[in-house]
Amino acid sequence: MLSFLFFIYFSGLYSSIAANMEVSNVFVGNEDHYKGIHVDSVKEPCENQSSFSLKLQDSLKKWSEKNVKAIWFKVDLKNVDWVPILAKNGFRFHHAEGEIVHMCKWLPDNEESCIPLYAHTTVGAGGVVINSKGQLLVVQQRFQNTPYWKLPGGYVEPGENIATAVIREVLEETNITTMFKSIIAFRHSHQAAFGCSDLYFIVELEPISDHIIKEDKEIEACEWMEIDKFLTHPNVHENNRLFIRQYLTSKELRVSILGQEAIHPISKKPQMLYGISNRKE
Amino acid sequence: MLSFLFFIYFSGLYSSIAANMEVSNVFVGNEDHYKGIHVDSVKEPCENQSSFSLKLQDSLKKWSEKNVKAIWFKVDLKNVDWVPILAKNGFRFHHAEGEIVHMCKWLPDNEESCIPLYAHTTVGAGGVVINSKGQLLVVQQRFQNTPYWKLPGGYVEPGENIATAVIREVLEETNITTMFKSIIAFRHSHQAAFGCSDLYFIVELEPISDHIIKEDKEIEACEWMEIDKFLTHPNVHENNRLFIRQYLTSKELRVSILGQEAIHPISKKPQMLYGISNRKE
Numbered sequence: 001m002l003s004f005l006f007f008i009y010f011s012g013l014y015s016s017i018a019a020n021m022e023v024s025n026v027f028v029g030n031e032d033h034y035k036g037i038h039v040d041s042v043k044e045p046c047e048n049q050s051s052f053s054l055k056l057q058d059s060l061k062k063w064s065e066k067n068v069k070a071i072w073f074k075v076d077l078k079n080v081d082w083v084p085i086l087a088k089n090g091f092r093f094h095h096a097e098g099e100i101v102h103m104c105k106w107l108p109d110n111e112e113s114c115i116p117l118y119a120h121t122t123v124g125a126g127g128v129v130i131n132s133k134g135q136l137l138v139v140q141q142r143f144q145n146t147p148y149w150k151l152p153g154g155y156v157e158p159g160e161n162i163a164t165a166v167i168r169e170v171l172e173e174t175n176i177t178t179m180f181k182s183i184i185a186f187r188h189s190h191q192a193a194f195g196c197s198d199l200y201f202i203v204e205l206e207p208i209s210d211h212i213i214k215e216d217k218e219i220e221a222c223e224w225m226e227i228d229k230f231l232t233h234p235n236v237h238e239n240n241r242l243f244i245r246q247y248l249t250s251k252e253l254r255v256s257i258l259g260q261e262a263i264h265p266i267s268k269k270p271q272m273l274y275g276i277s278n279r280k281e
Numbered sequence: 282m283l284s285f286l287f288f289i290y291f292s293g294l295y296s297s298i299a300a301n302m303e304v305s306n307v308f309v310g311n312e313d314h315y316k317g318i319h320v321d322s323v324k325e326p327c328e329n330q331s332s333f334s335l336k337l338q339d340s341l342k343k344w345s346e347k348n349v350k351a352i353w354f355k356v357d358l359k360n361v362d363w364v365p366i367l368a369k370n371g372f373r374f375h376h377a378e379g380e381i382v383h384m385c386k387w388l389p390d391n392e393e394s395c396i397p398l399y400a401h402t403t404v405g406a407g408g409v410v411i412n413s414k415g416q417l418l419v420v421q422q423r424f425q426n427t428p429y430w431k432l433p434g435g436y437v438e439p440g441e442n443i444a445t446a447v448i449r450e451v452l453e454e455t456n457i458t459t460m461f462k463s464i465i466a467f468r469h470s471h472q473a474a475f476g477c478s479d480l481y482f483i484v485e486l487e488p489i490s491d492h493i494i495k496e497d498k499e500i501e502a503c504e505w506m507e508i509d510k511f512l513t514h515p516n517v518h519e520n521n522r523l524f525i526r527q528y529l530t531s532k533e534l535r536v537s538i539l540g541q542e543a544i545h546p547i548s549k550k551p552q553m554l555y556g557i558s559n560r561k562e
Contacts, residue, residue, distance in 0.1 A: 033424065034424075077368050077373070077374075080364060080365045080368040080369075081365050083361060083364045083365065084361045084362050084364065084365065087358050087361040088361075092358070092379050092380065093358075093377035093378055093379060093380070093381065093382050094377070094378070095376065095377055095378065095475060096374035096375070096376055096377035096382055096383075097374055097375070097376065097398070097399065098373050098374060099373065099374070100374065101374050101377055101382060102377075102475075116436065116474070117378070117436070117438075117439070118378065118400075118403075118475055118477070119399075119400040119401055119402050119403045119404075119475070119477045120400055120439045121400050121402050121403070121404045121437070121480075122399075122400045122402070123402045123478075123480070143314065143315075155397065155398070156402070156478075157398075158398070158401045158478070159471045159472070159478060161469065162469060184556070184557075185554065185555055185556035185557070186554075186555050187552055187553070187554050187555070188442065188443060188540075188552060188553045188555070189545045189548065189550060189551070189552035189553075190440045190550055190551050190552065191440065191548065191550040191551075192545075192548060192550065193397070194376060194383075194399055194400070196399075196400045197404075197437075197439070197440060199402075199404070199480065237546040237547070238543075238546055239543075239545070239546055239552075239554065242554055242556075243556075246556035246557065249556065249557055249558070250556075250557045253534075253536060253557060253559065255534060255536050255557055257538075257557070259469075262519075262520075264470045264473075264520070265518040265519055265520055266518070267470065267472065267473060269470060269471055269472040269473065270470070270471050270472075271468055271469060271470035271471065271520075272468070272469045272470075273466065273467075273468050273520065273523055274466055274467050274468070274469070275465065275466035275523075275524075275527035275530065275531075276465075276466070276527065276530055276531045276534060276536055276538070276557070277530070278534065
């Protein structure tokens, strides 16, 4: 349920500045639809730690009186001295990256916090790239004890679509140019990097070029391999064999999972909609 | 590419404590496969800010001499005073939640940082629940200007599988008990809550119960609606109509996207593998 509410909540549809709170020693912030106040350290700087501490306490008192629910502080690294003071005033970390940490506090003492968690899933994609001879593009990574053969691929970058990510990674790792054909399968694993879950999409790509030039820093080897060899190779993990069997099943059933670009009806931000279609070939 | 490497990197497969660094004024930390050192504030406390600052500078000097690549500090809220000192020594935020903030620094001056980003994708799921009369379970949420009808659903919790999440959300919102049938489609949207991307999976569920008891705090209305009515209702977003058309297509093509539980071959942690199958009914 929270998904939808907070999609609106954090999509920039803030109501106007809480002008009625503009008394001298209270942070102004932006008010959201859920009686939450968002303060940006860069927009409302304080002279020193002591003046910040006093203003914070005055603000918390005023916000409590006004039944504000959630207080958010977006703290820039240049105001990092605010962090211990916020922590000592009951704020907890929500999320952080680079120069910015977001801290929050649920004000009502008698209610459970309704603040939703930040993202806890990484997203990656691997390419099933089959050439005109029916061979599969495979790589071996460096830093492995056993030289496993796997699909080229990697993480999806912020704001990037799945197909864009895997086409980029295949090009980076093997110099093979490709086009999106279909999503084939995906894996949802848990307790992965940083304790996150991980979604890994298997994407069928059609190669436009044929000549491999492998990337040297992270790729140990790269080749076009017969599918039968891959399916029986001792140095292929069962997951990867299963993905290729899924590719063969999707061909046999004459089904693709295609995506269409669209605009999200509420946020008006870009989105891709993926669904089952008849396979065209 | 980084996906795989850092899956190993952060899956707890640390090598032994860096015992050779155990000089009096250098943090010991855990060493990882990529010449990174991980210090946990709780395991290596310092008496005060000044002693932390001195030890940090000695440590950075020693680590540089030893060609350590990445330095990670996991700072507990009880050691929050470390945060400004780390920031002033060139550390940046990596991720944070609740009582913990993770800061990191790429040591080599002449190399681009290879530290991968934290998760930036939220994951949710919505249920396509069709009863024996062919009617669709739909909800209206509170806090909407227009009373839109949509699918019940919400965020996937940490470590939770997609089907488990949507079955839980449908039960919470409508008191309808359901069973997983198939993944139908998914939406990948960008610039959503907290600036994250969002993956929203549409899951076909078979209802085991029929009597709706709606949750009152977040749900305004809930009913079994004829599919044709939903597909033409003015207060249904195009996304939701498209998901139902995808459901109808998947039935027509006699195709399901099923999941199978497994263990990740490298991390040995739980995973689900989803792929196209023949629809059984």
